[in-house]
Amino acid sequence: MNTRRTVLKTLGASLLLQLVPVGARAAESARFVDVRLWPAEDYTRVTLEHDGALKYKYFLVENPMRMVVDISDMQLDKTLKNLTDRLKPDDPYVQQIRVGQFNADTVRIVFDLKAQVRPEVFTIDPVAEYKNRLVVDFYPKTPPDPLIALLKDQQQDAATPSYKDDEINRALNLAKADQTDKAPASESAKESPRKAKADADSTPQVRRLVTVAIDPGHGGEDPGAIGRAGTREKDVVLEIARMLKQEIDRTPGMRAMLTRNDDYFVPLGKRVQKARGVKADLFVSVHADGFIKPSARGSSVFVLSERGASSSAARWLADKQNASDLIGGVNIADKDNQLAKVLLDLSTTAQINDSMKLGGAVLGKLASVNQLHKAYVEQAGFAVLKAPDIPSILVETAFISNPAEEKKLNDPHQQLKIAKAIAGGVKEYFDKNPPVARSRIA
Numbered sequence: 001m002n003t004r005r006t007v008l009k010t011l012g013a014s015l016l017l018q019l020v021p022v023g024a025r026a027a028e029s030a031r032f033v034d035v036r037l038w039p040a041e042d043y044t045r046v047t048l049e050h051d052g053a054l055k056y057k058y059f060l061v062e063n064p065m066r067m068v069v070d071i072s073d074m075q076l077d078k079t080l081k082n083l084t085d086r087l088k089p090d091d092p093y094v095q096q097i098r099v100g101q102f103n104a105d106t107v108r109i110v111f112d113l114k115a116q117v118r119p120e121v122f123t124i125d126p127v128a129e130y131k132n133r134l135v136v137d138f139y140p141k142t143p144p145d146p147l148i149a150l151l152k153d154q155q156q157d158a159a160t161p162s163y164k165d166d167e168i169n170r171a172l173n174l175a176k177a178d179q180t181d182k183a184p185a186s187e188s189a190k191e192s193p194r195k196a197k198a199d200a201d202s203t204p205q206v207r208r209l210v211t212v213a214i215d216p217g218h219g220g221e222d223p224g225a226i227g228r229a230g231t232r233e234k235d236v237v238l239e240i241a242r243m244l245k246q247e248i249d250r251t252p253g254m255r256a257m258l259t260r261n262d263d264y265f266v267p268l269g270k271r272v273q274k275a276r277g278v279k280a281d282l283f284v285s286v287h288a289d290g291f292i293k294p295s296a297r298g299s300s301v302f303v304l305s306e307r308g309a310s311s312s313a314a315r316w317l318a319d320k321q322n323a324s325d326l327i328g329g330v331n332i333a334d335k336d337n338q339l340a341k342v343l344l345d346l347s348t349t350a351q352i353n354d355s356m357k358l359g360g361a362v363l364g365k366l367a368s369v370n371q372l373h374k375a376y377v378e379q380a381g382f383a384v385l386k387a388p389d390i391p392s393i394l395v396e397t398a399f400i401s402n403p404a405e406e407k408k409l410n411d412p413h414q415q416l417k418i419a420k421a422i423a424g425g426v427k428e429y430f431d432k433n434p435p436v437a438r439s440r441i442a
Protein backbone atom coordinates (compact mmCIF):
# COMPACT_ATOMS: atom_id res chain seq x y z
CA MET A 1 0.00 0.00 0.00
CA ASN A 2 2.82 2.37 0.91
CA THR A 3 4.73 1.76 -2.23
CA ARG A 4 1.56 2.33 -4.20
CA ARG A 5 1.02 5.71 -2.58
CA THR A 6 4.60 6.75 -3.33
CA VAL A 7 4.15 5.72 -6.91
CA LEU A 8 0.92 7.67 -7.05
CA LYS A 9 2.54 10.83 -5.70
CA THR A 10 5.38 10.72 -8.14
CA LEU A 11 3.70 9.41 -11.23
CA GLY A 12 0.03 10.31 -10.95
CA ALA A 13 -3.13 8.29 -11.24
CA SER A 14 -3.18 7.61 -14.95
CA LEU A 15 0.26 6.05 -14.96
CA LEU A 16 -0.56 4.02 -11.87
CA LEU A 17 -3.28 2.24 -13.76
CA GLN A 18 -0.77 1.10 -16.30
CA LEU A 19 1.80 0.03 -13.71
CA VAL A 20 -0.52 -2.27 -11.78
CA PRO A 21 -0.98 -5.60 -13.56
CA VAL A 22 -4.52 -5.99 -14.93
CA GLY A 23 -5.08 -9.39 -13.29
CA ALA A 24 -4.15 -8.07 -9.86
CA ARG A 25 -6.56 -5.15 -10.18
CA ALA A 26 -9.47 -7.35 -11.13
CA ALA A 27 -8.83 -9.61 -8.16
CA GLU A 28 -8.78 -6.94 -5.51
CA SER A 29 -11.29 -4.35 -6.62
CA ALA A 30 -14.92 -4.52 -7.55
CA ARG A 31 -16.49 -3.13 -10.69
CA PHE A 32 -19.89 -1.52 -11.13
CA VAL A 33 -22.27 -3.78 -13.01
CA ASP A 34 -25.31 -1.52 -13.10
CA VAL A 35 -26.66 1.55 -11.38
CA ARG A 36 -30.37 2.15 -10.78
CA LEU A 37 -32.51 4.89 -9.35
CA TRP A 38 -36.00 4.38 -7.91
CA PRO A 39 -37.64 7.70 -7.11
CA ALA A 40 -40.85 7.62 -5.08
CA GLU A 41 -42.81 9.75 -2.69
CA ASP A 42 -41.89 7.45 0.21
CA TYR A 43 -38.19 7.40 -0.49
CA THR A 44 -35.67 7.49 -3.30
CA ARG A 45 -33.43 4.48 -3.65
CA VAL A 46 -30.10 4.44 -5.44
CA THR A 47 -28.73 0.98 -6.16
CA LEU A 48 -25.10 0.51 -7.13
CA GLU A 49 -24.70 -3.08 -8.27
CA HIS A 50 -21.14 -4.34 -8.28
CA ASP A 51 -19.27 -7.60 -8.54
CA GLY A 52 -17.25 -7.80 -5.36
CA ALA A 53 -16.69 -6.40 -1.90
CA LEU A 54 -16.23 -2.66 -1.53
CA LYS A 55 -15.53 -0.18 1.23
CA TYR A 56 -17.61 2.94 1.57
CA LYS A 57 -18.27 5.85 3.85
CA TYR A 58 -20.82 8.64 3.68
CA PHE A 59 -21.59 11.96 5.30
CA LEU A 60 -24.09 14.79 5.03
CA VAL A 61 -23.01 18.35 4.32
CA GLU A 62 -25.26 21.37 4.89
CA ASN A 63 -25.68 24.65 2.99
CA PRO A 64 -26.61 23.50 0.48
CA MET A 65 -27.82 20.07 1.63
CA ARG A 66 -25.87 17.29 0.03
CA MET A 67 -24.69 13.80 0.76
CA VAL A 68 -21.28 12.48 -0.12
CA VAL A 69 -20.57 8.78 -0.63
CA ASP A 70 -16.95 7.72 -1.01
CA ILE A 71 -16.23 4.25 -2.31
CA SER A 72 -12.67 3.01 -2.01
CA ASP A 73 -10.83 0.67 -4.34
CA MET A 74 -13.05 1.77 -7.18
CA GLN A 75 -12.45 3.55 -10.43
CA LEU A 76 -14.88 5.93 -12.06
CA ASP A 77 -16.27 4.13 -15.08
CA LYS A 78 -18.97 4.47 -17.70
CA THR A 79 -21.49 2.51 -15.63
CA LEU A 80 -21.21 4.84 -12.66
CA LYS A 81 -21.25 7.90 -14.90
CA ASN A 82 -24.66 6.68 -16.13
CA LEU A 83 -26.07 7.40 -12.68
CA THR A 84 -26.32 11.09 -13.43
CA ASP A 85 -28.57 10.36 -16.44
CA ARG A 86 -30.88 8.16 -14.38
CA LEU A 87 -32.00 11.10 -12.23
CA LYS A 88 -35.41 12.46 -13.15
CA PRO A 89 -36.16 16.16 -12.61
CA ASP A 90 -39.21 15.27 -10.51
CA ASP A 91 -37.26 13.16 -8.04
CA PRO A 92 -38.67 14.21 -4.65
CA TYR A 93 -35.35 14.20 -2.81
CA VAL A 94 -32.42 14.40 -5.19
CA GLN A 95 -31.66 17.57 -7.16
CA GLN A 96 -28.46 16.55 -8.88
CA ILE A 97 -25.88 13.78 -8.84
CA ARG A 98 -22.18 14.32 -9.44
CA VAL A 99 -19.61 11.55 -9.75
CA GLY A 100 -15.86 11.81 -9.89
CA GLN A 101 -12.56 10.19 -9.09
CA PHE A 102 -11.79 11.72 -5.68
CA ASN A 103 -8.30 10.26 -5.51
CA ALA A 104 -6.42 7.39 -7.11
CA ASP A 105 -8.52 4.67 -5.50
CA THR A 106 -11.65 6.45 -4.32
CA VAL A 107 -14.75 7.26 -6.28
CA ARG A 108 -16.90 10.06 -4.91
CA ILE A 109 -20.62 10.46 -5.49
CA VAL A 110 -22.26 13.71 -4.42
CA PHE A 111 -26.05 13.86 -4.12
CA ASP A 112 -27.34 17.44 -4.09
CA LEU A 113 -30.57 17.25 -2.13
CA LYS A 114 -33.90 19.02 -2.47
CA ALA A 115 -35.07 18.47 1.07
CA GLN A 116 -34.00 17.47 4.56
CA VAL A 117 -33.42 13.73 4.36
CA ARG A 118 -32.65 10.79 6.58
CA PRO A 119 -30.21 8.70 4.58
CA GLU A 120 -29.78 4.95 4.97
CA VAL A 121 -26.81 3.26 3.37
CA PHE A 122 -26.36 -0.50 3.42
CA THR A 123 -25.20 -3.45 1.37
CA ILE A 124 -27.09 -6.49 0.11
CA ASP A 125 -25.38 -9.78 -0.66
CA PRO A 126 -25.91 -11.36 -4.08
CA VAL A 127 -29.39 -12.90 -4.45
CA ALA A 128 -31.30 -14.24 -7.46
CA GLU A 129 -29.93 -12.56 -10.58
CA TYR A 130 -28.46 -9.66 -8.63
CA LYS A 131 -24.82 -9.28 -7.66
CA ASN A 132 -23.62 -7.31 -4.61
CA ARG A 133 -25.54 -4.10 -4.09
CA LEU A 134 -24.70 -0.92 -2.28
CA VAL A 135 -27.97 0.82 -1.52
CA VAL A 136 -28.45 4.49 -0.70
CA ASP A 137 -31.97 5.36 0.47
CA PHE A 138 -33.16 8.93 1.00
CA TYR A 139 -36.12 9.12 3.38
CA PRO A 140 -37.91 12.34 4.28
CA LYS A 141 -36.72 13.60 7.67
CA THR A 142 -40.32 13.91 8.84
CA PRO A 143 -42.44 11.23 7.16
CA PRO A 144 -45.92 12.44 6.12
CA ASP A 145 -48.84 11.42 8.36
CA PRO A 146 -50.46 8.50 6.50
CA LEU A 147 -54.03 9.52 7.35
CA ILE A 148 -53.51 13.11 6.24
CA ALA A 149 -51.85 11.84 3.08
CA LEU A 150 -54.86 9.59 2.43
CA LEU A 151 -57.29 12.50 2.89
CA LYS A 152 -55.25 14.73 0.61
CA ASP A 153 -55.22 11.98 -1.99
CA GLN A 154 -59.01 11.66 -1.64
CA GLN A 155 -59.50 15.39 -2.14
CA GLN A 156 -57.32 15.34 -5.22
CA ASP A 157 -59.36 12.49 -6.66
CA ALA A 158 -62.57 14.39 -6.00
CA ALA A 159 -61.18 17.44 -7.78
CA THR A 160 -60.34 15.43 -10.89
CA PRO A 161 -63.31 13.16 -11.55
CA SER A 162 -62.28 12.28 -15.09
CA TYR A 163 -61.27 8.65 -15.30
CA LYS A 164 -58.94 7.56 -18.01
CA ASP A 165 -60.64 4.19 -18.25
CA ASP A 166 -64.09 5.58 -19.02
CA GLU A 167 -64.07 3.97 -22.41
CA ILE A 168 -63.07 0.61 -21.00
CA ASN A 169 -65.83 0.92 -18.42
CA ARG A 170 -68.45 1.60 -21.01
CA ALA A 171 -67.32 -1.42 -22.95
CA LEU A 172 -67.36 -3.52 -19.79
CA ASN A 173 -70.81 -2.37 -18.75
CA LEU A 174 -72.09 -3.53 -22.10
CA ALA A 175 -70.39 -6.88 -21.60
CA LYS A 176 -71.86 -7.09 -18.11
CA ALA A 177 -75.37 -6.38 -19.35
CA ASP A 178 -75.00 -9.34 -21.70
CA GLN A 179 -73.92 -11.61 -18.88
CA THR A 180 -76.72 -10.53 -16.57
CA ASP A 181 -79.23 -11.67 -19.13
CA LYS A 182 -77.77 -15.14 -19.18
CA ALA A 183 -77.02 -15.44 -15.46
CA PRO A 184 -79.64 -17.03 -13.22
CA ALA A 185 -81.72 -14.21 -11.74
CA SER A 186 -82.41 -16.12 -8.54
CA GLU A 187 -79.45 -14.77 -6.57
CA SER A 188 -80.13 -11.09 -7.04
CA ALA A 189 -83.86 -11.66 -6.58
CA LYS A 190 -83.25 -13.43 -3.29
CA GLU A 191 -80.83 -10.78 -2.09
CA SER A 192 -82.71 -7.59 -2.79
CA PRO A 193 -85.91 -7.97 -0.70
CA ARG A 194 -83.87 -8.98 2.33
CA LYS A 195 -81.59 -6.02 1.89
CA ALA A 196 -84.53 -3.65 1.43
CA LYS A 197 -86.11 -5.00 4.62
CA ALA A 198 -82.91 -4.54 6.58
CA ASP A 199 -82.67 -0.96 5.37
CA ALA A 200 -86.27 -0.25 6.33
CA ASP A 201 -85.97 -1.84 9.77
CA SER A 202 -82.99 0.05 10.98
CA THR A 203 -83.39 3.69 11.86
CA PRO A 204 -81.09 5.99 9.86
CA GLN A 205 -78.16 3.66 9.83
CA VAL A 206 -74.89 5.51 9.57
CA ARG A 207 -72.42 3.15 8.02
CA ARG A 208 -68.98 4.35 8.81
CA LEU A 209 -66.39 4.88 6.15
CA VAL A 210 -64.38 1.73 5.58
CA THR A 211 -60.80 1.82 4.41
CA VAL A 212 -59.31 -0.85 2.18
CA ALA A 213 -55.54 -1.14 1.92
CA ILE A 214 -54.53 -2.36 -1.52
CA ASP A 215 -51.07 -3.79 -1.79
CA PRO A 216 -49.56 -4.16 -5.26
CA GLY A 217 -46.95 -6.90 -4.85
CA HIS A 218 -43.22 -6.43 -5.40
CA GLY A 219 -41.85 -3.25 -7.05
CA GLY A 220 -38.53 -1.56 -7.67
CA GLU A 221 -35.61 -3.97 -7.40
CA ASP A 222 -38.05 -6.83 -6.99
CA PRO A 223 -39.82 -7.52 -10.31
CA GLY A 224 -41.80 -10.50 -8.99
CA ALA A 225 -42.54 -13.26 -11.49
CA ILE A 226 -41.66 -12.63 -15.13
CA GLY A 227 -43.70 -13.98 -18.04
CA ARG A 228 -42.32 -15.60 -21.16
CA ALA A 229 -43.02 -12.44 -23.16
CA GLY A 230 -41.17 -10.40 -20.53
CA THR A 231 -44.16 -9.06 -18.58
CA ARG A 232 -43.14 -8.19 -15.05
CA GLU A 233 -45.49 -9.03 -12.20
CA LYS A 234 -44.72 -5.73 -10.42
CA ASP A 235 -46.04 -3.74 -13.42
CA VAL A 236 -49.31 -5.55 -14.10
CA VAL A 237 -50.27 -5.81 -10.44
CA LEU A 238 -49.74 -2.05 -10.03
CA GLU A 239 -52.13 -1.43 -12.95
CA ILE A 240 -54.75 -3.77 -11.51
CA ALA A 241 -54.29 -2.30 -8.01
CA ARG A 242 -54.80 1.25 -9.31
CA MET A 243 -58.02 0.18 -11.05
CA LEU A 244 -59.12 -1.59 -7.89
CA LYS A 245 -58.51 1.61 -5.93
CA GLN A 246 -60.73 3.53 -8.35
CA GLU A 247 -63.46 0.92 -8.04
CA ILE A 248 -63.34 1.05 -4.23
CA ASP A 249 -63.20 4.86 -4.14
CA ARG A 250 -66.29 5.05 -6.35
CA THR A 251 -68.25 2.92 -3.91
CA PRO A 252 -70.17 5.01 -1.38
CA GLY A 253 -68.86 4.54 2.16
CA MET A 254 -65.58 3.05 0.98
CA ARG A 255 -62.16 4.39 0.27
CA ALA A 256 -58.85 2.80 -0.63
CA MET A 257 -55.17 3.43 -0.20
CA LEU A 258 -52.25 1.88 -2.06
CA THR A 259 -49.20 0.59 -0.21
CA ARG A 260 -47.22 1.68 -3.25
CA ASN A 261 -48.34 3.79 -6.19
CA ASP A 262 -45.16 3.68 -8.15
CA ASP A 263 -42.33 1.37 -9.15
CA TYR A 264 -40.36 1.10 -5.95
CA PHE A 265 -39.70 -1.54 -3.38
CA VAL A 266 -41.66 -1.73 -0.12
CA PRO A 267 -40.55 -4.30 2.48
CA LEU A 268 -43.27 -6.76 3.51
CA GLY A 269 -43.48 -5.52 7.10
CA LYS A 270 -43.77 -1.91 5.91
CA ARG A 271 -46.77 -2.81 3.75
CA VAL A 272 -48.70 -3.93 6.81
CA GLN A 273 -47.48 -0.90 8.80
CA LYS A 274 -48.82 1.36 6.07
CA ALA A 275 -52.22 -0.33 6.26
CA ARG A 276 -52.22 0.18 10.02
CA GLY A 277 -51.21 3.80 9.54
CA VAL A 278 -54.54 4.52 7.81
CA LYS A 279 -56.50 2.23 10.15
CA ALA A 280 -57.40 -0.08 7.28
CA ASP A 281 -60.36 -2.42 7.69
CA LEU A 282 -59.10 -4.81 5.04
CA PHE A 283 -55.83 -5.64 3.38
CA VAL A 284 -55.75 -6.95 -0.19
CA SER A 285 -52.40 -7.90 -1.69
CA VAL A 286 -52.43 -8.20 -5.48
CA HIS A 287 -50.04 -10.57 -7.24
CA ALA A 288 -49.63 -12.63 -10.39
CA ASP A 289 -48.53 -16.21 -10.05
CA GLY A 290 -45.48 -17.87 -11.54
CA PHE A 291 -44.74 -21.56 -11.97
CA ILE A 292 -42.15 -23.63 -13.76
CA LYS A 293 -44.77 -25.37 -15.91
CA PRO A 294 -46.36 -22.93 -18.38
CA SER A 295 -49.60 -24.94 -18.24
CA ALA A 296 -50.42 -23.84 -14.67
CA ARG A 297 -53.30 -21.38 -14.82
CA GLY A 298 -56.16 -19.73 -12.99
CA SER A 299 -56.78 -17.26 -10.19
CA SER A 300 -56.16 -18.07 -6.53
CA VAL A 301 -56.92 -16.42 -3.21
CA PHE A 302 -54.76 -17.03 -0.17
CA VAL A 303 -55.23 -16.26 3.50
CA LEU A 304 -52.80 -16.77 6.33
CA SER A 305 -52.54 -20.25 7.77
CA GLU A 306 -52.46 -20.70 11.52
CA ARG A 307 -49.79 -23.32 11.38
CA GLY A 308 -47.53 -23.22 8.36
CA ALA A 309 -48.94 -23.76 4.92
CA SER A 310 -51.87 -25.99 4.06
CA SER A 311 -50.04 -27.62 1.17
CA SER A 312 -46.48 -27.96 0.03
CA ALA A 313 -47.27 -25.91 -3.08
CA ALA A 314 -48.66 -23.12 -0.91
CA ARG A 315 -45.59 -23.29 1.29
CA TRP A 316 -43.35 -23.06 -1.75
CA LEU A 317 -45.28 -20.02 -2.92
CA ALA A 318 -45.09 -18.41 0.51
CA ASP A 319 -41.33 -18.88 0.56
CA LYS A 320 -41.12 -17.28 -2.84
CA GLN A 321 -43.19 -14.25 -1.83
CA ASN A 322 -41.29 -13.87 1.41
CA ALA A 323 -38.00 -14.01 -0.48
CA SER A 324 -39.15 -10.75 -2.00
CA ASP A 325 -37.57 -8.86 0.90
CA LEU A 326 -34.19 -10.35 0.04
CA ILE A 327 -34.49 -9.52 -3.63
CA GLY A 328 -36.04 -6.11 -3.12
CA GLY A 329 -33.44 -5.28 -0.53
CA VAL A 330 -34.31 -4.72 3.09
CA ASN A 331 -32.05 -2.81 5.41
CA ILE A 332 -31.65 -5.33 8.21
CA ALA A 333 -30.53 -2.58 10.51
CA ASP A 334 -33.97 -0.98 10.20
CA LYS A 335 -35.32 -1.45 13.70
CA ASP A 336 -38.89 -0.49 12.83
CA ASN A 337 -38.98 -3.39 10.49
CA GLN A 338 -37.70 -5.76 13.16
CA LEU A 339 -40.38 -4.56 15.53
CA ALA A 340 -43.01 -5.00 12.85
CA LYS A 341 -41.95 -8.61 12.41
CA VAL A 342 -42.46 -9.25 16.12
CA LEU A 343 -45.93 -7.70 15.99
CA LEU A 344 -46.72 -9.69 12.90
CA ASP A 345 -46.39 -12.97 14.71
CA LEU A 346 -49.50 -12.26 16.77
CA SER A 347 -52.01 -13.22 14.11
CA THR A 348 -55.22 -14.57 15.52
CA THR A 349 -57.78 -17.18 14.62
CA ALA A 350 -60.47 -14.49 14.39
CA GLN A 351 -58.50 -12.62 11.79
CA ILE A 352 -58.07 -15.79 9.77
CA ASN A 353 -61.81 -16.55 9.96
CA ASP A 354 -62.69 -13.08 8.68
CA SER A 355 -60.02 -13.37 6.02
CA MET A 356 -61.57 -16.68 4.90
CA LYS A 357 -64.97 -14.98 4.47
CA LEU A 358 -63.40 -12.14 2.52
CA GLY A 359 -61.33 -14.58 0.47
CA GLY A 360 -64.40 -16.67 -0.35
CA ALA A 361 -66.32 -13.62 -1.55
CA VAL A 362 -63.45 -12.46 -3.75
CA LEU A 363 -62.80 -15.94 -5.15
CA GLY A 364 -66.50 -16.22 -6.02
CA LYS A 365 -66.37 -13.02 -8.07
CA LEU A 366 -63.08 -13.96 -9.73
CA ALA A 367 -64.73 -17.16 -10.97
CA SER A 368 -66.78 -15.06 -13.38
CA VAL A 369 -63.76 -13.38 -14.98
CA ASN A 370 -61.15 -16.15 -14.99
CA GLN A 371 -60.77 -19.83 -14.46
CA LEU A 372 -59.93 -20.65 -10.84
CA HIS A 373 -56.69 -22.41 -9.99
CA LYS A 374 -58.32 -24.01 -6.94
CA ALA A 375 -62.02 -23.91 -6.13
CA TYR A 376 -61.32 -22.95 -2.53
CA VAL A 377 -59.41 -20.32 -0.55
CA GLU A 378 -55.91 -21.57 0.14
CA GLN A 379 -53.83 -20.97 3.22
CA ALA A 380 -50.13 -20.14 3.42
CA GLY A 381 -47.66 -18.37 5.63
CA PHE A 382 -47.27 -15.08 3.77
CA ALA A 383 -45.56 -12.40 5.84
CA VAL A 384 -47.66 -9.76 4.14
CA LEU A 385 -50.86 -11.31 5.51
CA LYS A 386 -49.73 -11.28 9.13
CA ALA A 387 -51.73 -8.30 10.36
CA PRO A 388 -53.39 -9.62 13.50
CA ASP A 389 -56.32 -7.21 13.46
CA ILE A 390 -56.99 -6.70 9.75
CA PRO A 391 -58.69 -9.34 7.57
CA SER A 392 -56.13 -9.90 4.83
CA ILE A 393 -56.04 -11.77 1.55
CA LEU A 394 -53.47 -12.31 -1.16
CA VAL A 395 -54.92 -12.57 -4.67
CA GLU A 396 -52.92 -14.35 -7.34
CA THR A 397 -54.82 -12.77 -10.23
CA ALA A 398 -53.58 -15.24 -12.85
CA PHE A 399 -50.42 -17.10 -13.87
CA ILE A 400 -48.01 -14.73 -15.58
CA SER A 401 -45.97 -17.84 -16.49
CA ASN A 402 -48.87 -19.09 -18.64
CA PRO A 403 -48.60 -17.37 -22.06
CA ALA A 404 -52.38 -17.05 -22.48
CA GLU A 405 -52.83 -15.59 -19.00
CA GLU A 406 -49.79 -13.34 -19.43
CA LYS A 407 -51.58 -11.83 -22.43
CA LYS A 408 -54.72 -11.32 -20.33
CA LEU A 409 -52.73 -9.70 -17.53
CA ASN A 410 -51.39 -7.18 -20.03
CA ASP A 411 -54.81 -6.32 -21.45
CA PRO A 412 -56.37 -3.24 -19.77
CA HIS A 413 -59.87 -4.68 -20.32
CA GLN A 414 -58.93 -7.87 -18.50
CA GLN A 415 -57.12 -5.91 -15.80
CA LEU A 416 -60.27 -3.92 -15.15
CA LYS A 417 -62.40 -7.08 -15.10
CA ILE A 418 -60.11 -8.51 -12.44
CA ALA A 419 -60.17 -5.25 -10.47
CA LYS A 420 -63.97 -5.09 -10.63
CA ALA A 421 -64.22 -8.72 -9.51
CA ILE A 422 -62.00 -8.11 -6.46
CA ALA A 423 -63.93 -4.92 -5.64
CA GLY A 424 -67.19 -6.88 -5.99
CA GLY A 425 -65.94 -9.45 -3.50
CA VAL A 426 -64.91 -6.74 -1.06
CA LYS A 427 -68.35 -5.09 -1.34
CA GLU A 428 -70.08 -8.41 -0.80
CA TYR A 429 -67.97 -9.06 2.29
CA PHE A 430 -68.90 -5.69 3.80
CA ASP A 431 -72.57 -6.16 2.94
CA LYS A 432 -72.60 -9.42 4.85
CA ASN A 433 -70.23 -8.28 7.60
CA PRO A 434 -70.86 -4.58 8.21
CA PRO A 435 -68.04 -3.05 10.18
CA VAL A 436 -68.86 -2.10 13.75
CA ALA A 437 -68.95 1.62 14.43
CA ARG A 438 -65.59 2.78 15.53
CA SER A 439 -64.62 6.31 16.41
CA ARG A 440 -62.18 7.70 13.98
CA ILE A 441 -60.76 11.06 13.10
CA ALA A 442 -61.13 10.72 9.37
Ligand SMILES: [Zn+2]
Pocket residue numbers: 217218224225233287288321
Ligand atom coordinates in the same frame (compact mmCIF):
# COMPACT_ATOMS: atom_id res chain seq x y z
ZN1 LIG B 1 -45.99 -12.01 -6.27
